[in-house]
Amino acid sequence: MSLLSIRNLSVRFKTAHGLFTAVENVSLDVEHGEVLAIVGESGSGKSVAMLAVMGLLPWTAEITADELVFDGVDLNSLQPKARRELNGGSMSMIFQEPMTSLNPCFTVGAQIDEMIRFHTDEDKQQRKQHALELLEQVGIPDPQKRYHDYPHQMSGGMSQRVMIAMAIACSPRLLIADEPSTALDVTIQAQILELLLDLQATHDMGLILITHDMGVVAETAHRVVVQYAGQQVEMQPVLELFEHPRHPYTAALLSALPERARRDQRLPTIPGVVPGQFDRPQGCLFNPRCRFADDRCRTTPPLAAAADRALTLCHYPLSYSPEPGA
Amino acid sequence: MSKQAILRARNLTRYYAVNRGAFKPNATVKALNGASFDVFPGETLAIVGESGCGKSTLARVLTMIESPTSGTLEIEGNEIALVGGKPPDELRRHVQIVFQNPYGSLNPRKTVATMLEEPLKLNTALDIAQRRAAAEEMIAKVGLRPEHADRYPHMFSGGQRQRIAIARALMLNPKILILDEPVSALDLSIRAQILNLLGDLQDEFGLAYIFISHDLSVVRRIADDIMVMYFGKPVEVGPADRIFEKSRHPYTKALFSATPVADPRRRRQRIRLVGEPPSPLSPPPGCAFAPRCPNAQADCSNTEPPLEFRGPVEVACFHPLD
Secondary structure, three states, rough: OOOOEEEEEEEEEOOOOEEEEEEEEEEEEEEEEEEEEEEOOOOHHHHHHHHHOOOOOOOOOOEEEEEEEEEEEOOOOOOHHHHHHHHHHHHHOOOHHHHHHHHOOOOOHHHHHHHHHOOOOOOOHHHHHHHHHHHHHOOOOHHHHHHOOOOOOOOOEEHHHHHHHHHHHHOOOOOEEEOOOOOOOOOHHHHHHHHHHHHHHHHHHHHEEEEEOOHHHHHHEEEEEEEEEEEEEEEEEEHHHHOOOOOOOHHHHHHHOOHHHHOOOOOOOOOOOOOOOOOOOOOOOHHHHOOOOOHHHHOOOOOOOOOOEEEEEEOOOOOOOOOOOO | OOOOOOOEEEEEEEEEEEOOOOOOOEEEEEEEEEEEEEEOOOOOEEEEEOOOOOOOHHHHOOOOOOOOOOEEEEEEEEEEOOOOOOOOOOHHHHEEEEEOOOOOOOOOOOHHHHHHHHHHHHOOOOOOOHHHHHHHHHHHHOOOOHHHHHHHHHHHOOHHHHHHHHHHHHHHOEEEEEEEEOOOOOOOOHHHHHHHHHHHOOOHHHOOEEEOOOOHHHHHHHHEEEEEEOOEEEEEEEEEEHHHOOOOOOHHHHHHHHHOOOOOOHOOOOOOOOOOOOOOOOOOOOOOOOOHHOOOOOHHHHOOOOOOEEEOEOOOOOOOOO
16 A cells, blocks of 8 residues: 555635636655655645645645545544644655744754654653754764754754754654755755655655756656646656656756757747646646647646556657657 | 956955954954956856855955955956945946846836836936837847836746846846856746847857856856855866866865756766865865865865866865866
């Protein structure tokens, strides 16, 4: 059985101008010990979908799903108390901006301690010991001293390590990392990603990595979900995705990467912008920007061709001849 | 070389005094600690480094927003009496800047046309009609439509806003454009559009770009020369091809290997840098990179390595990589 399984998750927000669909029919499974990356541009609904899984969306959000099951627990009908026990316990999340996610009024030690106090029945001394071990584990030098530091005394990389320490404090089985390294410098980003992968491997955690950086995806993920305007347009194992993207959007995104283009040529671009609340096109959401779109794309929304663990949301997925380069 | 540099910087420094409270003496932060380089017309110098390495301080000094603590800056052969004095307006006009975040750098209360006309109003004798014509011409050049002229910034997407910011920077026909992380706030599919636009404008106007970025895939794409900075100082300066092919400074090498590459077949062993850049209030003795450097030896923490030519590339390291 999958660790997390989602079927047809949709999230709509009630706004002053009517309902806004932020996430539409997202379905995915995460296995134990798997690293799943969700990529997409801003506004593609990748964070919102995962916040829905964590139950962290505000009341204006209307969440519907045929199935939303984590480790045998139905998240749809979860009572608040059970939800609080689950979050931070067996399911945990790391947020994008470490500097703003920590409480500035408490020492980082107190914030890690709170996690352990709520989820376990360790006594005060055990908790302190546990927190120091966690700080050590995430690579914070001099944990004894750092335990008593406030968030403002730490750098971005250090704060993110504290966030990770909090998230893994109760050995979660699923860790959702929302752009964990975006706000950090590259050498620090490399350290944080390595740390996450290390922890993921040693604890056999499921890891969902939300990112917009194709480089991060290529270096970390086992399987990749590509989102566009709230829809899941493609899901493939990482090698296949980079070598044989099947959705025109994925293909266009990959060819727009500066490192994939030839220097003497112009960068291939995707014309237009991601549709917003009021300019959602008919038919396939990508059709106004797609090179291959025809009348069918402009009128009929494509259905997800749900192959087992791969998926393409397109009437005409790209196909590849057996000989590459043809 | 026959090429004439449009901008020459020699030993630029910028120090800040930091107040540490009533009972401690002020400390000095050496945000920029000796940068020398040349920029040529129609070429791009990329400045690469992590936060706190002095990239943005350098940008502020070059745009004459701030004057350096010491050092000289020449634009088109005219030395600017920077230290203390106010640089002449004509020279200021030659250097313009595009900031990282187009959501913060445009005034939300002004229309696009007003923003584009403002520099002309302050610096030229053009009348209203001429200013408007110039603004409309520039709007077309950066790939916006004429009807955009009377709209406000909130009506535009991030990519379009960055086009507006670029248009504004070009209104006074500058010779040098400083691009401070111009695409890092943009989405992937928009990034390519802006990079192409920058390339086209460079060809059309023969602009010299100083491109500040930490995204090496973008730098590789557009840079002619690279200056890698660490802790306020250049550690490696030279032609982009050479540095990408074989970096000599251990920091450059670590930086390159830390950058994720969008190719799952190339997951490789990274050079692990331990720790973080040092605090500017307590700089380490000798080479600033020595505490994190995998190749550091005893002499590295004694004296600071000077920037020296090693082949075609300048490197500040006692033990450069082969």
